[in-house]
Amino acid sequence: MTQVVWGWSERLCTSYAAMDETHQEFVMLCAALSENKPETFLNRLDALIAHSITHFDQENQWMEENSFPPAGCHRREHDAVLEVMAEVRRRVELGEVDLGERLAEEMPLWFEHHVDTMDNMLAQFMVKETALVESEFNAESADLQAD
Numbered sequence: 001m002t003q004v005v006w007g008w009s010e011r012l013c014t015s016y017a018a019m020d021e022t023h024q025e026f027v028m029l030c031a032a033l034s035e036n037k038p039e040t041f042l043n044r045l046d047a048l049i050a051h052s053i054t055h056f057d058q059e060n061q062w063m064e065e066n067s068f069p070p071a072g073c074h075r076r077e078h079d080a081v082l083e084v085m086a087e088v089r090r091r092v093e094l095g096e097v098d099l100g101e102r103l104a105e106e107m108p109l110w111f112e113h114h115v116d117t118m119d120n121m122l123a124q125f126m127v128k129e130t131a132l133v134e135s136e137f138n139a140e141s142a143d144l145q146a147d
């Protein structure tokens, strides 16, 4: 049976380019968890965890800057998945190798759902906020020119 390798696809695109750039890196690191090289699993998981901390911090900061209403819920999903990754890391190190395989299978599903809900909502909110600020700025510039 041919194994289908998970990777970046158009379905993961949001309306916010900077977010998509970070997400492409996440997908690459996440897909790498499925490589069949148990001796390097922890290194690959560490790379995904390090990326995720920065990735989630950036989104948490965007939510704060834009007063995004469901920020608490989104932030909690980030915190929860970081906790799961840390726990799996700890247990794989103790010899529960199959948990690493489970994580490699589950993370793409988690990410697709997270993008479809939380990240897309945030991306659309930021695009609208940017458009609103730009239209207010243009209206103010027009007023100044008219004076």
Ligand SMILES: [Fe+2]
Pocket: 023, 055, 059, 119
């Ligand atoms: Fe994200």
Ligand SMILES: [Fe+2]
Pocket: 059, 074, 078, 114, 118, 119
């Ligand atoms: Fe997110």
